[in-house]
Amino acid sequence: MSESPAVELDRLTHKYGDRTALDGLNLRIKRGMLFALLGPNGGGKTTLFKILATLMPPMGGTARVAGGNVVSDRRHVRGRIGIVFQKPSLDGKLTVAENIMHQGHLYGLRGGQLSRRSGPILERFGLSDRVRDRVDTLSGGLQRRVELAKALLHQPEVLILDEPSTGLDPSVRADLGLLLSELRREREVTILLTTHLMEEADECDRIGILDGGRLVAEGTSPELKSAIRGDVILATGAKPVELAARIASRFACETTIVDGAVRMERDRGHEFVPALIEAFPGEISGVSVGKPTLGDVFLHVAGHRWREAEPEANERR
Amino acid sequence: MNRDEALTIPRELFLVPALSLWRRETVRFLRQRSRVVGALGTPLVFWLLIGGGIGRSFQSPGTTETNVGSNYLQYSFPGTMALIVLFTSIFAMISVIEDRREGFMQAVVAAPVHRLAIVMGKILGSTTLAVGQALVFLLLAPLAGLPLSAGSFALSAGILVVVAVGLSGLGFVIAWPMDSTQGFHAVMNLFLIPMWLLSGALFPATGAAGWIAWLMRLNPLTYGVSAIRWGMLGAGGEAGAHGPSPAFSLMISAVFAVGMTIFAAVVVDRTRVR
Numbered sequence: 178m179s180e181s182p183a184v185e186l187d188r189l190t191h192k193y194g195d196r197t198a199l200d201g202l203n204l205r206i207k208r209g210m211l212f213a214l215l216g217p218n219g220g221g222k223t224t225l226f227k228i229l230a231t232l233m234p235p236m237g238g239t240a241r242v243a244g245g246n247v248v249s250d251r252r253h254v255r256g257r258i259g260i261v262f263q264k265p266s267l268d269g270k271l272t273v274a275e276n277i278m279h280q281g282h283l284y285g286l287r288g289g290q291l292s293r294r295s296g297p298i299l300e301r302f303g304l305s306d307r308v309r310d311r312v313d314t315l316s317g318g319l320q321r322r323v324e325l326a327k328a329l330l331h332q333p334e335v336l337i338l339d340e341p342s343t344g345l346d347p348s349v350r351a352d353l354g355l356l357l358s359e360l361r362r363e364r365e366v367t368i369l370l371t372t373h374l375m376e377e378a379d380e381c382d383r384i385g386i387l388d389g390g391r392l393v394a395e396g397t398s399p400e401l402k403s404a405i406r407g408d409v410i411l412a413t414g415a416k417p418v419e420l421a422a423r424i425a426s427r428f429a430c431e432t433t434i435v436d437g438a439v440r441m442e443r444d445r446g447h448e449f450v451p452a453l454i455e456a457f458p459g460e461i462s463g464v465s466v467g468k469p470t471l472g473d474v475f476l477h478v479a480g481h482r483w484r485e486a487e488p489e490a491n492e493r494r
Numbered sequence: 495m496n497r498d499e500a501l502t503i504p505r506e507l508f509l510v511p512a513l514s515l516w517r518r519e520t521v522r523f524l525r526q527r528s529r530v531v532g533a534l535g536t537p538l539v540f541w542l543l544i545g546g547g548i549g550r551s552f553q554s555p556g557t558t559e560t561n562v563g564s565n566y567l568q569y570s571f572p573g574t575m576a577l578i579v580l581f582t583s584i585f586a587m588i589s590v591i592e593d594r595r596e597g598f599m600q601a602v603v604a605a606p607v608h609r610l611a612i613v614m615g616k617i618l619g620s621t622t623l624a625v626g627q628a629l630v631f632l633l634l635a636p637l638a639g640l641p642l643s644a645g646s647f648a649l650s651a652g653i654l655v656v657v658a659v660g661l662s663g664l665g666f667v668i669a670w671p672m673d674s675t676q677g678f679h680a681v682m683n684l685f686l687i688p689m690w691l692l693s694g695a696l697f698p699a700t701g702a703a704g705w706i707a708w709l710m711r712l713n714p715l716t717y718g719v720s721a722i723r724w725g726m727l728g729a730g731g732e733a734g735a736h737g738p739s740p741a742f743s744l745m746i747s748a749v750f751a752v753g754m755t756i757f758a759a760v761v762v763d764r765t766r767v768r
Binding site for chain 2: 178230231232254255258260262264265266267268270271275279280282283284285287329363
């Protein structure tokens with residue numbers, strides 16, 4: 178296999194009218210990674226997905242996937258990527274086997290070669306006894322498995338999933354996460370998924386955080402979290418704004434207000450909490466100490482709270 | 495598993511994907527009972543109306559058979575076949591809108607498949623339905639008192655395919671950019687009825703007002719109707735005298751079919767994803 182990165186973005190830019198969806202993205206994803214692109218809706222994830230899937234050429238910069246440019250080498254790229262769309266791409270009127278067969282035909286697989294490929298994949302995803310069932314009759318979770326089986330049929334080098342857990346029950350979502358990390362180990366495949374769920378991103382090898390069309394951070398989950406000093410402390414009280422100001426001046430630290438609570442980052446949180454409570458007796462009604470989450474990381478690197486912009490479905494053309 | 499196998503996808507694929515898309519159209523059709531009933535019922539109803547209505551209305555009460563009656567039946571029967579092909583092939587293209595909206599098409603356009611193969615798969619699917627229906631109707635011709643030989647049946651089938659491909663291509667081009675089936679219905683009603691009325695299916699251009707005659711000359715379906723009429727009834731006789739010559743009609747129909755197919759592939763190639 179070639180040594181080129183699975184995905185390589187160089188100043189990738191895209192606009193819809195005046196609105197900048199992607200603003201000069203630079204990113205390299207090594208082969209064999211399970212990589213999450215995390216960001217609020219409207220952050221540019223879907224735009225990036227469409228560009229990587231060769232469905233839309235970018236306006237500026239370049240994107241290379243599996244060693245090929247998504248515009249000039251799109252045939253090369255199309256043969257080497259597997260795609261799981263956010264919207265189901267199965268034909269509900271056809272059976273599982275027929276959907277898989279059709280997908281095989283799109284990639285030039287047929288006859289014995291096709292059944293040698295599809296058999297183990299369907300088996301692997303626990304679909305062997307459902308192959309004769311119409312896709313319409315399967316549960317949402319099973320349909321997702323068929324989508325995944327379909328995308329892996331031609332043994333892609335890079336598997337791209339757009340919001341794979343949208344519309345799935347939490348248990349099915351956990352199941353999918355497990356399946357993806359197993360896949361990455363079993364096969365030499367790079368998996369890139371977009372998500373707006375921090376828990377989902379947390380389970381990936383590396384995470385890129387996309388906000389307002391910019392890649393604001395990239396790294397492993399522990400790396401990203403280490404950017405935050407120590408622990409995250411949340412204190413609640415009757416007058417949060419006043420309390421925040423007073424804590425800030427008393428302890429010389431930055432405070433912000435998050436959902437009506439005063440938030441601060443401190444080393445050795447367990448020692449800080451008693452001091453905090455003693456400093457403001459009766460004014461603090463509750464305190465929590467936690468390790469930083471990806472939500473804290475987002476706040477730290479994006480400079481604002483996680484907010485969902487308009488859905489990207491509006492971004493036609 | 496052997497990864498090298500996966501690395502050998504050479505160019506964009508053509509034949510296998512096109513045939514697979516075609517097959518999918520027919521499988522989907524056969525699985526939807528209402529569509530099958532409608533498809534078989536339409537020619538029957540048309541035959542009853544045309545054979546029982548037009549065939550008899552033009553007969554004078556005293557005689558059993560007159561020249562006027564059988565001549566107009568001869569004239570309108572091929573025109574009705576054109577109507578069947580027109581509506582079936584274009585309305586089958588509603589599936590293009592559904593495929594795009596429901597998501598099936600996104601996996602197809604993201605595959606290393608030649609855009610022309612995508613278009614041809616869809617067009618062949620609707621052509622199969624349209625021609626199948628028209629041939630059911632044609633088989634009923636002897637029951638309406640019109641002659642039908644094996645030769646004219648085979649010739650008509652071939653001509654119907656050419657006409658249906660062109661009309662399916664037209665339907666594809668209109669359907670592809672649309673996001674609702676309602677919009678498609680509206681546009682098609684605007685187009686289809688005039689297209690059929692002005693195709694020579696109902697009345698010949700020779701008797702029409704000047705500007706109508708011109709519109710009929712510009713209508714690609716005019717040549718389709720003329721070719722179908724020739725295929726069914728032969729060049730001689732009353733019917734052949736009305737329209738453009740058979741050779742010219744066939745040529746225009748073929749050019750229209752090829753042109754619309756290529757145009758449809760260009761439309762697909764130019765499209766960004768929804």
